[in-house]
Amino acid sequence: MCSKSSGKKNLVVAVVGVTNAGKSTIINAVVGEKVSIVSHRVQTTRRVIRGVAIVGAAQVMFLDTPGFCSASTPLEKVLLENFRGSYKGADWILLVMDATARSHQQNIKFVERTKKSGISIAVVINKIDAVRKESILEIVNSLAGYEHIKKVFMISALLDDGIDDLKQFLEEVALDGPWLYDEEQTTDSTIHFRLAEITREKVFARLKKELPYSIYVETELFRESEKKATVYQSIVTLKDSQKGIVLGRNGMMIKAIKSDAIADMIAMLKKKVTLKLFVKVRERWTEKREHLQDAGII
Numbered sequence: 001m002c003s004k005s006s007g008k009k010n011l012v013v014a015v016v017g018v019t020n021a022g023k024s025t026i027i028n029a030v031v032g033e034k035v036s037i038v039s040h041r042v043q044t045t046r047r048v049i050r051g052v053a054i055v056g057a058a059q060v061m062f063l064d065t066p067g068f069c070s071a072s073t074p075l076e077k078v079l080l081e082n083f084r085g086s087y088k089g090a091d092w093i094l095l096v097m098d099a100t101a102r103s104h105q106q107n108i109k110f111v112e113r114t115k116k117s118g119i120s121i122a123v124v125i126n127k128i129d130a131v132r133k134e135s136i137l138e139i140v141n142s143l144a145g146y147e148h149i150k151k152v153f154m155i156s157a158l159l160d161d162g163i164d165d166l167k168q169f170l171e172e173v174a175l176d177g178p179w180l181y182d183e184e185q186t187t188d189s190t191i192h193f194r195l196a197e198i199t200r201e202k203v204f205a206r207l208k209k210e211l212p213y214s215i216y217v218e219t220e221l222f223r224e225s226e227k228k229a230t231v232y233q234s235i236v237t238l239k240d241s242q243k244g245i246v247l248g249r250n251g252m253m254i255k256a257i258k259s260d261a262i263a264d265m266i267a268m269l270k271k272k273v274t275l276k277l278f279v280k281v282r283e284r285w286t287e288k289r290e291h292l293q294d295a296g297i298i
Contacts, residue, residue, distance in 0.1 A: 009174035014087035058174035
């Protein structure tokens, strides 16, 4: 933590929305590096992750929240608790809406629920490159009449279209005050957590629908020197059949996951990386608090 001289500004922004609306992609685009993993799998983001961006004179702290969800399983109940507590201390809410979605009912429900919260909302309509203008206008019209919605942006995070306008707005609404993080810091997540998230992203990318989202990755050891780093990790599954899916035939799947993860780790750490990757089975881990803590969810 550090303080900066006068003339600085800061802003805390909670980024909310349904699963796959593009919340993490937008945060990564503004921050300028990947601080939150991206996947088409539901509930990829399981806890509130803070990304830190310098936008002109302002330091903006993004809270990347779990997507809107129902709560039927113990894991989903924890995710819902994480979400509900995520935006209450924010200066602004950034509601990300997927322009390609068939329904925006969950978004409208959230807008209704926050009318008396005292927190202003800026709406980002994302993926505008994939729909007709008429569809975008329908979304804009559905937001009319809500006084706490102060701004609406049209963005394609994938194409980096509209990100600069969003940055300028965030600097304008930032509050006078010191920067809360060092200038070089882009997240408050630990190195162990970030490395685990890299591998979890690669598991989802490789296995797609073959594996339930109820897996996690645990960084058990991280050791580095000036030129190289060694990482020991375990991919934790719920049962033996899932372990077999992760390993793949003759261990080919876990080798591919490992190769993908190493590439991102090298990009993040800027040094040679040795990754030792294992698979463990922890039955019913989603129902046990100590394992939810190991997974970084609570």
